[in-house]
Amino acid sequence: MDILIKAGQLLLSLSILVILHEFGHFFFAKLFKTRVEKFYLFFDPWFSLFKVKKGDTEYGIGWLPLGGYVKISGMIDESMDKEAMKEEPKSYEFRSKPAYQRLLIMIGGVLVNFLLAFFIFWMTLYKWGDSYIDVADAKFGLTYHELAHDIGLQDGDVVTSVDTLKVKSASDIAKFILLEEAQQLSVKRGDSTFTVAIPSDFKTTILKEEVKGLAAIRMPFVVDSVIAGDYAEKAGFKKGDKVISIDGQDAEYYRQVTNILGENKEKRVTFNIIRNGQTESLRCEVSKKGKIGVGAKVDYFDITEVRYGFWEAMPAGVSKSVNTLIDYVKQLKLVFTKEGAKQIGGFGAIGGLFPATWNWEAFWGLTGFLSIILAFMNILPIPALDGGHVLFLLYEIISGRKPSDKFLEYAQTVGMILLLGLLLFANGNDLFRLFK
Known part of the structure; x- marks a missing residue:
């Protein structure tokens, strides 16, 4: 589905x-x-699914969904x-x-x-505005891919800027590293602030390893909902259970849990949880998708929301269009590397950008x-x-x-x-x- x-x-x-x-x-x-002569959605080699002629133009729908065309006389x-x-x-x-x-x-x-x-x-x-979790409001810090750990970052650190570019959301970190000629990260760890040098080959390594998320907001894994009839309900999970470990591995935070479950697809694992202040153990099966059938609590943070009036949204729309184009053009230089060429995708990759549930905000944004x-x-x-x-x-x-x-x-x-x-x-x- x-x-x-x-x-x-x-x-x-x-x-x-x-x-x-x-x-x-x-x-x-x-x-x-x-x-x-013709105005077609999709291509129509040999035959079309639908066609009707009005005036000099044949309007139709082809069977090969690789684009469309207008056939102009004398061209x-x-x-x-x-x-x-x-x-x-x-x-x-x-x-x-x-x-x-x-x-x-x-x-x-x-x-x-x-x-x-x-x-x-x-x-x-205008309709939905813009919203994100500012890294300054990430009370548990950020969590990082292993490649980020290799250059000196630790889970819980907050990257506040990449060179002179201020980081607002966690996704900015990878974007700035890949698209700008960045040299260092400014990092906050507890009460101290320091810089981390970005290795010259770090960008290449990110592409080679096909890293999808270099950094993300860190949050505890607390069960917010349990899907009826799924593995978690059978194992005895309840709303409010806080995961602390899986099979003896620390799993207090969301990304730790999803990583471990992803490594144990179609296996049975042991969760240590805290329920009403008491530690309990639950044995639970993991699906072939690395899921157990729970929804995690996510409302730990203040969400930065920017709302626009009808006319205020117009220059913001222009700015977003221009910035989207600039970022895309900057990405093209990555395509001409061996690692970047492997990231080129077709219809499957484009389709994968869309959410698994119908969401009009995401649909129109994409x-x-x-x-x-x-x-x-x-x-x-x-x-x-x-x-x-x-x-x-x-x-x-x-x-x-x-x-x-x-x-x-x-x-x-x-x-x-x-x-x-x-x-x-x-x-x-x-x-x-x-x-x-």
């Missing part, structure tokens, strides 16, 4: 993004009286309609329009995706994020992408010479091969991680 919910959110999100992206091309094409695109290009140009064709009009048609999709991301962030900030990615990736100067067409159009505007149709055909073919290779590589990584 979890997979179906994630897949459903991914499919809806991508459908919204693709339809609006293609509408951007469609809008400018119609504005400049350019004929659009060399993924359809590779070479026969049509041999005929004399017609007034309604793309190739007959002035260069500036063709340029606006090509950037229409990217423009819509950027505007969509801004609008989504504006509306989500859709805004994906809209930024789709816009940026499409504007890259790669043949077969919008950015490739834009590159050739800019060359034409500057030089006054239009690239030949034969050159554009070859460029389109090379670009499609590159994109297909990247698609196979990214989804191959997903399969490798799945079987691994």
Whole structure:
């Protein structure tokens, strides 16, 4: 069921993004009286699931969910309609329009995706605001991955800044280390403050080990709810039980408990708990997912909430859009390393970003994020992408010479091969991680 919910959110999100992206091309094409032969959600090699023709345009849904397209008359695109290009140009064709009009048609999709991301962030900030647990309010400190322990951090420490960048939430630590050329951490331990040097190869090690969470808020593991009929109820767990150890290993805090349970899937373990001031032992089975069927108490901290009025949320939405784009661009340099290339993911990785339960706040936040990615990736100067067409159009505007149709055909073919290779590589990584 979890997979179906994630897949459903991914499919809806991508459908919204693709339809609006293609509408951007469609809008400018119609504005400049350019004929659009097809407007499709998903690709339709050999057959389509649905189609209807209105005016000159066939609207439809394909069966191959790898994107979508608009087929514009007189344009060399993924359809590779070479026969049509041999005929004399017609007034309604793309190739007959002035260069500036063709340029606006090509950037229409990217423009819509950027505007969509801004609008989504504006509306989500207005509706839900922003909330996080400030590390300054983490009364039990933070808990760290073993790699962080190796450079001198201890569970309970609080990293207050990375170089001169102030840390607000625990997730900032890994982000600043990976995206900035950080040299040291400022750390608070008890009443003392000191610095920890970041090794030059630390960023590479994080990527190589595929660390998902370098730091997290530390909190005691206290049972808040017990799922009826699950292993925990059968073992005798009750609300208010505080875990202190599992099979003799210290497990007072949430991350310790989840790590130990993850190492003992489909096994029976012994919990030492404190109940009403008394220590008791409970034997409990662990599911194949590393769960026992309890919900842990999480309301230990003051949550920093930022609320926005309707108009206040607008500049905040712009800022979030710009910062999201900047962070994404900074991440690209990691892709060109051996370790970073292994992190590239396809549809499985993207689907894994969505929560296992339907959550509109998370859904729209991720859709805004994906809209930024789709816009940026499409504007890259790669043949077969919008950015490739834009590159050739800019060359034409500057030089006054239009690239030949034969050159554009070859460029389109090379670009499609590159994109297909990247698609196979990214989804191959997903399969490798799945079987691994």
